[in-house]
Amino acid sequence: MEETLKIMDLPEGERPRERLLRYGVEALSNAELLAVILRSGSKKENILNLSSRIIKENGGLSGILNSTLEDFISLHGVGKVKAAQLMALVEISKRFKSYKDGDEYKISSxxxxxxxxxxxxxxxxxxxxxxxxxxxxxxxxxxxxxxxxxxxxxxxxxxxxxxxxxxxxxxxxxxxxxxxxxxxxxxxxxxxxxxxxxxxxxxxxxxxxxxxxxxxxxxxxxxxxxxx
CATH class of the missing domain: 3.40.140.10 (Cytidine Deaminase, domain 2)
Known part of the structure; x- marks a missing residue:
């Protein structure tokens, strides 16, 4: 049985994590950033291709941030584990943007x-x-x-x-x-x-x-x- 293609299967110069450490997070594309989080692809698709497709099929980053667990699970190559990772990413992003971190939030305007x-x-x-x-x-x-x-x-x-x-x-x-x-x-x-x-x-x-x-x-x- 063919093994799942992971980031480590890619040439070192193409591995998103290594590129992040060497060149900084700003140098990575959206797909590469998502690949760092998801870590491994599927049996038929490496992580960079999978990440690119997730972004494309969800209508870009804004679409990802408005997707549901069911939306992610319905994507080919995204099982419950990756769907859970994506939902955690979505929720963290929303909390950062709405300041829901447990601190007091004062409204002055x-x-x-x-x-x-x-x-x-x-x-x-x-x-x-x-x-x-x-x-x-x-x-x-x-x-x-x-x-x-x-x-x-x-x-x-x-x-x-x-x-x-x-x-x-x-x-x-x-x-x-x-x-x-x-x-x-x-x-x-x-x-x-x-x-x-x-x-x-x-x-x-x-x-x-x-x-x-x-x-x-x-x-x-x-x-x-x-x-x-």
């Missing part, structure tokens, strides 16, 4: 809030509404998804938005939702929901600081627009 949720929400295929809960110093104490699907005032009930905020003694909240089209321009319904939740927050003693519309790498702050 709409951009801070957008940075917290952008990588998670920018490529979602459906609309999601997320609530960011803050203490009196504007430090994030909890985040929660409260609805999935097209947002309208009949679906987004204030009870769902403010329930956990009250239980966790939040001083204020920021709501965020994505537009799957990638265009963060607010709709009339977005504005109506915001005004309704702002008034409810005043009654409950939990201030609505902002409503962010998340697009593909860009956002709109209704606070900056003067709506909140």
């Amino acid at each position: 709409p951009k801070d809030a957008a940075d917290l949720v952008m990588e998670e929400m920018r490529s979602l295929k459906q609309e999601h509404l997320k609530v960011i809960m803050l203490n009196t110093k504007n430090v994030v104490i909890f985040t929660k998804d409260v609805s999935v699907g097209s947002l309208n005032s009949s679906i987004v009930h204030p009870r769902e938005v403010f329930c956990d905020a009250i239980r966790k003694n939040s001083a204020s909240i920021i709501i965020c939702h994505n537009h799957p089209s990638g265009d963060p321009v607010p709709s009339n319904e977005d504005i109506n929901i915001t005004c309704r939740l702002k008034e409810c927050g005043k009654l409950l003693g939990v201030d609505l600081l902002d409503h962010l519309i998340i697009g593909n790498g860009k956002y709109t702050s209704l606070k900056e627009k003067g709506i909140v």
Whole structure:
């Protein structure tokens, strides 16, 4: 039986790990970087070819970062072990980009809030509404998804938005939702929901600081627009 082709089967000058150590990580291509992580190819494909194909069939690096475990397992030559490695890479990348490392995260501007949720929400295929809960110093104490699907005032009930905020003694909240089209321009319904939740927050003693519309790498702050 033919043995699995590993990085060590390649000429030394073509081995990604050796190239990284000799020339620096910046010298490696995306496929070579992925090869360093995955380490070995399949019985029919060496690691560099496999890594290149994984990137191509997932639509590039951005596609990889939005893939699921099932997406990876469905790829020829990628079993459960490599799929798990890829999912770990995806999650680490998201945590780096959203600062979810266990440290306190203080929100001082709409951009801070957008940075917290952008990588998670920018490529979602459906609309999601997320609530960011803050203490009196504007430090994030909890985040929660409260609805999935097209947002309208009949679906987004204030009870769902403010329930956990009250239980966790939040001083204020920021709501965020994505537009799957990638265009963060607010709709009339977005504005109506915001005004309704702002008034409810005043009654409950939990201030609505902002409503962010998340697009593909860009956002709109209704606070900056003067709506909140």
